[in-house]
Amino acid sequence: MVSVKLDNVSLVYKLHEKLTLSAPDRRMNDTGGRIASSGRKQFVQALDGVSFELKAGDRLGLVGPNGAGKTTLLKVLYGIYEPSEGNITIDGKVDALFNINIGFRPEATGRRNIVLRGLISGWTEAEIEEKMEEIIAFSELGDFIDLPFKAYSQGMAARLAFAASTALEPEILLMDEWISAGDASFQEKAKRRMDELAEKAGIIVLASHDQSLIERVCTKTLTLRHGRVESIAMTPMEAA
């Protein structure tokens, strides 16, 4: 059974001496996590005692001001960051995208990039072969698929990235704000695909500043502030 459970998860970034110059200004610290320092090191508490549970079919929207910890939380869920404290239990195959361009090589064609992206996500060659045409169709890139990736606009890149990362139907899909890079018709399509995924009893976690996107896609909303869970609630349904 697909599920996600976080128990009192905290994450602290340690800033090494050289990086401290770029730390946010403390006086107007309404955004961001808590900054602490000890000796020559500084720390940013990006997540502070976060607990929640998701079960099959849940679509969670992560909201909160810049620096609230949304991206950090997604990366902790994916396993990129090991939490400084607390426990995570995840059941299910996770796929995630934090940066549209990850794994995409500017000089390679879209087609070749689908292969590379697939390999990176651990697909077999047969799986890549099988999904190729579907990914191309979904991304609506047409003849551009055989041009180098560097000739794509951000929106086109987003289409390709989304098409590729959802093609194998991950059981748990994590997405950061980049999805809003696509145009309205793409977002509509993306929503439909996310509906399908969720209906197959998957879990989706989506961070976005776009309230209407969250309302359209998510069933629950989690508000983060300074790395703490401010509230978690059912998303008010869109009229209709």
Next chain:
Amino acid sequence: MISTLNGALDDIFGAMKLRRVWIALAHEDIGDQHRRTTLGPLWLLVNYLAFVGTFVFVFQPAGKDAAGYSAYVAIGLMVWFYLMEVITVSVSLFKREQSFIEGTTLPLFVYVMRLTVQSAIRAGYAIAGCIVILLISGPALTTAWLWSLAGLLLILLATPAIIAIFAFTGAFFPDSEFIVGNLMRVGMFFTPVFWVNNGQDPIQTYAYNWNPFTSFLEVVRHPILSDEFPGHDFALTGAFTVAAWVIALMLLGRYRRQVVFMI
């Protein structure tokens, strides 16, 4: 200790399952480095031949067997350039892979193997040039060449461990990038790459005997040039390789989850 080792082996086995990833990426890397050039990766060969030619021309000891010296320099430079490139590029490995490390959960060893394959492919061009020089300049083709081949394979075996060690060093001590780069550039003069140790100059003899790179060079060079098996150099190189792997496994096991916070 056990859990450190388990962590390291998990990472390595995970990377081995993803071998298609690093093989594909390494090929893309080579292609990208030479895209839009007419000669493509053949520039690596040209570069190598130009260096060997220059060194032979400038440093050829007067009155000595010229052909022997060409072979000496050809093999010396081939191995030295390989090691120098591997080490200097490794120090910034994790920094260069930052977007992958911060955006995917690929095992770190994937990046180590990506660089290993890339370095091996690049070395292939120098090896081809070296073989041509050897055939022209004349050391007889004997079965001892097989020992040189074994020497090359031993160096290849040590490569991932060396890369991992320097990659972790670079991630945790950013200054090491510059220190290592400088040391390697100076190190060439303290390594018997193009000078021959004749036992008369005490500094030279000292550098010959105490430089760990000497044995790495000699396992490849000695069999071809002297038609005998350099047991001592093989033992030393083997010991360095084992030690490097032990250190690499410890680093990987203990610090792999910290790297993402360090780069």
